[in-house]
Amino acid sequence: MSTYLPTIKQLQYLVALHEHGHFGRSAESCFVSQSTLSAGLRELESLLGVTLVERSRRVVRFTALGEQVVAKAHRLLREAEELSDLVQASGKPLTGTIRMSVIPTIAPFMLPKILPRLRSERPELKLLLREETSQDAVESLHHGRVDCVLLALPFATGEVEMAHIADDRLFVAFPKDDPRDPPETVSASMIDTMTSGGRLLLLEDGHCLKEHALAACNRPELRASATMIGTSLHTLVQMVNNDLGLTMLPEMALDAGILGGTDVVARPLKNKSAKREIALIWRKNSPRAEEFELLAEELRAG
DSSP: OOSOOOOHHHHHHHHHHHHHSSHHHHHHHHTSOHHHHHHHHHHHHHHHTSOOEEEOSSOEEEOHHHHHHHHHHHHHHHHHHHHHHHHHHTSSTTOEEEEEEEOTTTHHHHHHHHHHHHHHHOTTEEEEEEEOOHHHHHHHHHTTSOSEEEEEESOOOOSEEEEEEEEEEEEEEEETTOTTOOSSOEEGGGHHHHTTTTOEEEEOTTOHHHHHHHHHTTOGGGGGGOOEEESSHHHHHHHHHTTSOEEEEEHHHHHTTTTTTSSEEEEEEESTTOEEEEEEEEETTOTTHHHHHHHHHHHHHO
């Protein structure tokens, strides 16, 4: 039996290096100096008597054994997080710290309405927010970097529990006075003519709204014909405002005034699937499930 057990801190350093592939960025993510992180990893390798990471000036490469150790480290760190959660859940609900990832197509439109009320009514709750794409947020959840995620469904989340927050309709946005602009609603069958020439503007990969938009118009193949990709909904609105094409926007962004100061109009998409489900998700069997349900109630209250 080994006389040495890795510390939680050493495993955190190892997982961070695997995630970032760079000693400097890994150290920053762990809030330590690069020399501290390097020394911790050298000590881990020395006491285990194995090489986990092959180092060179430009490349950080994990050995086959190193990859196996990282996979096990992820599980151990998550168990440590759940132990901490268990203790915290025994106290008063919605007190202490909750780390929550929020996707960029929700954060700027929903949080400004909710956070002031939470600060006022739940002063003992410390909500640490992290804005990430859906893909990165789900990965952060399963690796224990966050406790819950506010995102839009459908999206592949793995084994999680969830609470419904709201349905968010999708709208098609046009330049004002555009001849393609219908009087009331846009049918899915109209998307073909509207996007002739590849003028459908989409978010870049990693944003679930891109897939929701394509599914809503029943044309997943339009992905290949989209001539421009935006990094945010605000960028897409400016593209439409400059007559570069049309895009799809969620209702919450419209309610938050995203079209303010532009010559862009939006019409609802007439399709039963033209919506996304806003949900709060957390790891399955989390001891803080009851607390996350309470947080979901607060989010539903708006």
